[in-house]
Amino acid sequence: MATAVDKQYTTIIFAQSKFWYVVGSGLAAGAGTDGCGSASGAAEKAVQEDPPSVKRQEFSAIPDVKWADVGGDALRHELNLHIVNRIKYPEFYEEFGMKLETGFLLYGPPGCGKTLIAKAVANEAGADFIHSKGPELLNKKWEESEKAVRTLFSRARACTPCILFFDEVDALTRNRGEQGVEIVEILLNQLLVELDSGEKRKGVIVIGATNRPDQMDPAVLRPGRFGKHMYGPLPNKDERGFILKALASNKPIDPSVNLSEIGQRSACEKFTRADLAALMHEAAMAAVEEKLTSLASWGSSPCIIKGTHFEQALAKITPSLSDEDLLDYENFRKQQGKWTSKGENLRQEARRE
Numbered sequence: 001m002a003t004a005v006d007k008q009y010t011t012i013i014f015a016q017s018k019f020w021y022v023v024g025s026g027l028a029a030g031a032g033t034d035g036c037g038s039a040s041g042a043a044e045k046a047v048q049e050d051p052p053s054v055k056r057q058e059f060s061a062i063p064d065v066k067w068a069d070v071g072g073d074a075l076r077h078e079l080n081l082h083i084v085n086r087i088k089y090p091e092f093y094e095e096f097g098m099k100l101e102t103g104f105l106l107y108g109p110p111g112c113g114k115t116l117i118a119k120a121v122a123n124e125a126g127a128d129f130i131h132s133k134g135p136e137l138l139n140k141k142w143e144e145s146e147k148a149v150r151t152l153f154s155r156a157r158a159c160t161p162c163i164l165f166f167d168e169v170d171a172l173t174r175n176r177g178e179q180g181v182e183i184v185e186i187l188l189n190q191l192l193v194e195l196d197s198g199e200k201r202k203g204v205i206v207i208g209a210t211n212r213p214d215q216m217d218p219a220v221l222r223p224g225r226f227g228k229h230m231y232g233p234l235p236n237k238d239e240r241g242f243i244l245k246a247l248a249s250n251k252p253i254d255p256s257v258n259l260s261e262i263g264q265r266s267a268c269e270k271f272t273r274a275d276l277a278a279l280m281h282e283a284a285m286a287a288v289e290e291k292l293t294s295l296a297s298w299g300s301s302p303c304i305i306k307g308t309h310f311e312q313a314l315a316k317i318t319p320s321l322s323d324e325d326l327l328d329y330e331n332f333r334k335q336q337g338k339w340t341s342k343g344e345n346l347r348q349e350a351r352r353e
Contacts, residue, residue: 063129065119071243071273072113072235075106079121082228083205087125087161103195103206103225105169107213108232109321109329111274113243114209117232118165127161127205134171138183145183146190153194153201160203169208173220188217195225213332231333234272234326237264243273247280254306262310270319270326282313 067073082104086093106114115131122129132152139145156164166172172191174184195206208226210216220226235243240263248259262268263276271279286309294301 061128062126063119063123065116065123067120067124069246070113070116070120071246072239074233074235074239075117075230078230079117080124083121083163084125087127087203087205103208104228104230105213105221105226106207106209106230106232107329107332108211109234109272109325110211111272111320112232112234113273114232115165115167116273118163118207118209121207122163122165125161125163127163128156128159130156130162130164132164132166134166134168137172137187145187149187149190149194153204156204157201160201162204164204164206166206166208168210169226170210170212170215173208173216173226175215175217176219188220192219192225195220214328231329233329233333234270234321235276237269240264240268240271240276243276244280247277248305251280251284252304254304257305257307257310262314265314267314270321271317272320275317275320279310279313279317282316283309286312 067076106117108114119129119131130152137145137148137152139148152164156162172184173188176185176188194201206226213221213229216226221229238260241260242263244259244263253259268276268279283305287303287305290309291301291303
């Protein structure tokens with residue numbers, strides 16, 4: 001326990017259950033007892049030396065990501081209906097006797113902004129947000145993986161309403177019985193226990209994101225667990241323009257550049273959000289190169305990204321997904337609510353043979 005005292009106020013900083021609490025407010029400026037200059041300075045120094053565990057574990061308050069930052073709202077209506085309004089107006093849902101789906105699965109091609117969508121949902125709902133990357137929970141030490149899962153849900157229950165987001169959730173939910181997934185099986189069993197205890201975590205909404213839904217165990221995908229499946233498609237031509245505008249919000253774009261028109265070009269037809277971000281980056285690099293060249297030739301060009309720079313970028317950037325990849329995801333979308341997983345389908349075919 002570290003204590004700093006000034007003339008009128010006392011600040012006590014202590015650690016308990018891996019959380020930091022700061023008691024006291026309105027600290028007056030004055031000489032502290034630890035050479036920090038004030039009691040608030042003592043608090044700041046302590047936090048800098050040993051940051052709160054919630055920050056180290058990527059625990060955050062309400063995210064600052066909005067739908068305008070996402071650039072597209074293909075899933076916005078459905079997410080508002082199932083999550084945002086359920087948090088804002090729970091009494092309406094209770095009057096109709098409706099229970100919130102305990103888990104939601106965002107699936108689709110990589111690079112389509114599933115993480116941004118989850119953060120935008122938390123922002124719009126005014127909910128805290130815990131972001132966990134699936135592979136980071138895997139631990140070969142005995143019971144450490146299960147402990148990590150329990151800890152995540154415990155922290156989520158402590159700050160309701162809260163959205164608990166599992167990125168790359170397929171890494172935690174591989175088909176049981178497959179060779180080499182023994183560690184995942186133990187972790188998966190603990191995850192299923194937490195997902196099934198819906199009444200104990202009222203106010204905690206679980207969202208998983210994956211670009212490999214075919215690798216997930218069928219038990220995780222049934223109603224009551226990750227039972228609501230939402231497909232995040234490639235952005236359409238209008239959404240590509242919105243995404244480019246969102247990506248350009250902090251960049252010096254020439255006013256004559258029409259980002260909506262660039263997004264509607266056939267060259268951008270199969271671009272993911274990540275591809276569009278690469279396009280914007282490449283255009284900015286072309287502008288930087290031109291600026292450096294002008295300096296070397298004793299000239300001077302303004303720091304601005306022009307249409308010619310986007311033309312150069314379009315000649316270099318190609319879609320990251322193949323037609324075959326897109327066809328697989330489209331098939332999954334058409335079978336929404338019917339499919340379990342590729343592993344289960346293969347087992348069923350083997351039994352029929």
